[in-house]
Amino acid sequence: MIRVRVPATTANLGPGFDCLGMALKLYNTVEMQQIPAGLAIEIQGSGAADIPRDEDNIVYQAALAVFERVNYKTTGLQIKLINQIPVCRGLGSSAAAIVGGIVAANILSGSKLNTNELLDLANKIEGHPDNVAPALTGGIAVSATDRGRVHTIKLPPPPALKTVVAVPNFQLSTKKARAVLPKQVSIQDAVFNTGRVALLVAALCQGDLDKLSCATEDKLHQNYRAALIPGMEKVFKAANAAGAKGVVLSGAGPTLLAFAANNFDAIAKAMQAAFQENGIVAEMLLLEPSLAGAEVVN
Ligand code: HSE
Numbered sequence: 001m002i003r004v005r006v007p008a009t010t011a012n013l014g015p016g017f018d019c020l021g022m023a024l025k026l027y028n029t030v031e032m033q034q035i036p037a038g039l040a041i042e043i044q045g046s047g048a049a050d051i052p053r054d055e056d057n058i059v060y061q062a063a064l065a066v067f068e069r070v071n072y073k074t075t076g077l078q079i080k081l082i083n084q085i086p087v088c089r090g091l092g093s094s095a096a097a098i099v100g101g102i103v104a105a106n107i108l109s110g111s112k113l114n115t116n117e118l119l120d121l122a123n124k125i126e127g128h129p130d131n132v133a134p135a136l137t138g139g140i141a142v143s144a145t146d147r148g149r150v151h152t153i154k155l156p157p158p159p160a161l162k163t164v165v166a167v168p169n170f171q172l173s174t175k176k177a178r179a180v181l182p183k184q185v186s187i188q189d190a191v192f193n194t195g196r197v198a199l200l201v202a203a204l205c206q207g208d209l210d211k212l213s214c215a216t217e218d219k220l221h222q223n224y225r226a227a228l229i230p231g232m233e234k235v236f237k238a239a240n241a242a243g244a245k246g247v248v249l250s251g252a253g254p255t256l257l258a259f260a261a262n263n264f265d266a267i268a269k270a271m272q273a274a275f276q277e278n279g280i281v282a283e284m285l286l287l288e289p290s291l292a293g294a295e296v297v298n
Pocket of ligand 1 (some may be wrong): 011012017018019128130131174176178221250252
């Protein structure tokens with residue numbers, strides 16, 4: 001039996017829409033083994049009540065994509081999912097499912113694909129690389145796609161950096177959160193983001209967390225999505241006032257994430273209270289970046 005552990009991820013990091021992501025120490029585990037016939041899927045933890053247990057299951061779909069690519073025939077498959085990552089909240093649950101499925105299936109079928117090939121396949125299934133890259137490699141992943149091939153560079157997160165994460169008690173599909181984005185943006189907004197994403201990568205490389213306040217600002221997606229998340233601006237303000245280094249929408253939301261090096265409790269309480277004032281109950285998590293990506297565990 002193969003057991004693979006995959007981290008949660010926060011994508012975009014503010015201005016890095018579809019290109020930046022960071023792995024977090026919250027994990028889903030995928031167990032996979034061949035059985036004589038059929039498909040048996042067991043699910044524990046997040047999403048156990050809703051995630052499909054048939055051919056529509058995304059872990060199974062991802063595994064099939066690997067088997068087809070390497071021309072491997074299975075008799076049947078048993079999959080067990082032990083999930084910590086909240087589903088449809090902007091913390092990379094679908095990326096973790098895809099990456100867990102392809103990594104486990106690759107091992108099961110003789111490890112024919114290398115890391116780059118696995119990433120290209122995961123990106124093809126997910127549609128953008130910013131969650132699947134750090135889910136696979138760990139750390140902070142800077143990615144760009146060129147004709148289907150993902151170029152990614154893993155950066156180690158600054159040692160002092162932690163994240164205070166507010167997970168609202170409602171789901172928001174990435175499809176819905178992408179549908180509210182404009183088809184075109186102004187050159188001013190593009191320049192606003194280009195400068196900040198460059199500054200953000202440089203600040204993360206040098207551990208200059210005081211630059212994050214400016215470097216995590218965004219004009220490509222967050223403002224448009226604010227209407228889908230009651231109280232978003234107030235939570236941003238509350239986190240900043242309590243000492244956050246920067247605050248972002250995690251992936252497509254609805255989770256909001258504050259970068260911090262201290263004041264963790266105060267930031268968490270402030271974010272939770274601001275959400276509460278807008279009628280949203282949020283679970284608060286303090287998560288460290290995960291240097292490890294998907295890996296086989298005992
Ligand atoms: N970059 C993606 C988005 C991440 O913001 O839509 C969510 O899948």
